[in-house]
Amino acid sequence: MSASDFFSQSYAQARAKFLAAAEAAGLDPEPHWHPLLGRDGERLALDVLRHGPSKARRLLIISSACHGVEGFAGSGIQTGLLNDPSWLAEVAAQDVCVLYLHALNPHGFSWWRRVTQEGVDLNRNWHDFHQPLPHNAGYDEIAAALLPAQWPPNAASEAVLADYAARHGDKGQQQAITGGQYEHELGLFYGGRAPTWSQQTLRHVLQEQAAGAESIAWIDLHTGLGPSGHGERIFAGQDDGRSLTRARLWWGKEVTSLLDGSSSSAPLVGLMWSVVPELFPTAEYTGIALEFGTLPLPEMLNALRADHWLEAHPEAPETLAQAIKRQIRDAFYVDTADWKQQLLTQARQACGQALKGLTSDD
Numbered sequence: 001m002s003a004s005d006f007f008s009q010s011y012a013q014a015r016a017k018f019l020a021a022a023e024a025a026g027l028d029p030e031p032h033w034h035p036l037l038g039r040d041g042e043r044l045a046l047d048v049l050r051h052g053p054s055k056a057r058r059l060l061i062i063s064s065a066c067h068g069v070e071g072f073a074g075s076g077i078q079t080g081l082l083n084d085p086s087w088l089a090e091v092a093a094q095d096v097c098v099l100y101l102h103a104l105n106p107h108g109f110s111w112w113r114r115v116t117q118e119g120v121d122l123n124r125n126w127h128d129f130h131q132p133l134p135h136n137a138g139y140d141e142i143a144a145a146l147l148p149a150q151w152p153p154n155a156a157s158e159a160v161l162a163d164y165a166a167r168h169g170d171k172g173q174q175q176a177i178t179g180g181q182y183e184h185e186l187g188l189f190y191g192g193r194a195p196t197w198s199q200q201t202l203r204h205v206l207q208e209q210a211a212g213a214e215s216i217a218w219i220d221l222h223t224g225l226g227p228s229g230h231g232e233r234i235f236a237g238q239d240d241g242r243s244l245t246r247a248r249l250w251w252g253k254e255v256t257s258l259l260d261g262s263s264s265s266a267p268l269v270g271l272m273w274s275v276v277p278e279l280f281p282t283a284e285y286t287g288i289a290l291e292f293g294t295l296p297l298p299e300m301l302n303a304l305r306a307d308h309w310l311e312a313h314p315e316a317p318e319t320l321a322q323a324i325k326r327q328i329r330d331a332f333y334v335d336t337a338d339w340k341q342q343l344l345t346q347a348r349q350a351c352g353q354a355l356k357g358l359t360s361d362d
C-alpha cells in the first residue's frame, strides 16, 4: 500500500478505512455516536480504539479532527499507523496502551468545517463556564471586517485589517484573530459559552479509558500552520517547566511553545489538553500538538473567513458556496502523495519517540 491509500476524500471513507485497519490489526473500536448526520447522510461518531492491556500504567493518546476538517490528515495518519507492522509490534512489546481517538469533532470533519456543530473551536472550549471568560478586545475591533456583509470582502474591510496589522504587527493580528474569542458566535475561533458535544464526549471517554494510568502522553494531530508538510511539535501542557523539559527530551529540542513565542501559533486560551491534569491530577502528563503546514497563513485565514461567511449566508449562490467549501478543505488538507508521505514519516517518528519516552523509566 502507498501513503495515499490511508487518506480519504470524505469523512465516511476515512472512517471506513480506519475501522478496516483496526479490524485487520485485530482491534475492537467503540463508537460514541453523534446526534446529527453527516454531509452524505452518514452516521457520525467519535471512535475509540485501544491497543494494549486494559489496565496499562502508561497511555499514549493519538487523536484526530479536534478541528473537524483537519481530520483528513489526522485520520490518514491513524490509519497509516494501524497498517504499519513495525509500529504495531513496537506497541505490543511494551506495557503501554495506545488509545486512538478517531474524529474528536466528527461533525466538522464530515461537513468540512474547522468548528463543531455548535460553531465552536474545540481547542478554545475548555473553560469553567461559571467563571468570567477571557475577553479579546482585538477581535472585537476587527470582527466586522473579518466577516463583512458580502463575500468576497470589499476594499474597505481589507483596509481595516491592514490598518490593524500595521498598528499591531502580523503577530498581533494573528493573536487577535486566532487566540480565541467568546463574544461573536458566528465568528472565527469562537470558544463557546458551554461545553460542546465533542468536549463532553471526550471527557467521558477519557474518564473511562485513562483512569488509573500513571503516565499519560498525547499527540493531537492538526493542520494549517507553518511550512507545507512540516510537522511542528507544539508543546501542549502545563507551564511548570518540568513538562516542557520532558517534552523536549522525548521529541527533541525543536519542540516549540506557545508560552515563549517559539511556535507558529499565537498564545491560545481554553485548550483541550487541560482536561488531562484536570481529570488526572496525579498522572504525569506529556503532550504535543503535531501541526502540519498547508498554505501560507493569510490564505488559511481567508479560507476560514469565507467558510464562516458562508455559514452566516445560506442564501449564497451554489457556485460560490462550492468554491468556498473547496477552499476550506484545501486550506487544511494538501491532497498530494508527497504531502501525505511527509505526514506519515514525521508522525511515525513522533509516535515512536512518545513510546520510548513513556517507557524510559523501565
Ligand SMILES: [Zn+2]
Pocket: 066, 067, 070, 221, 222, 223, 224
Ligand atoms: Zn487544528
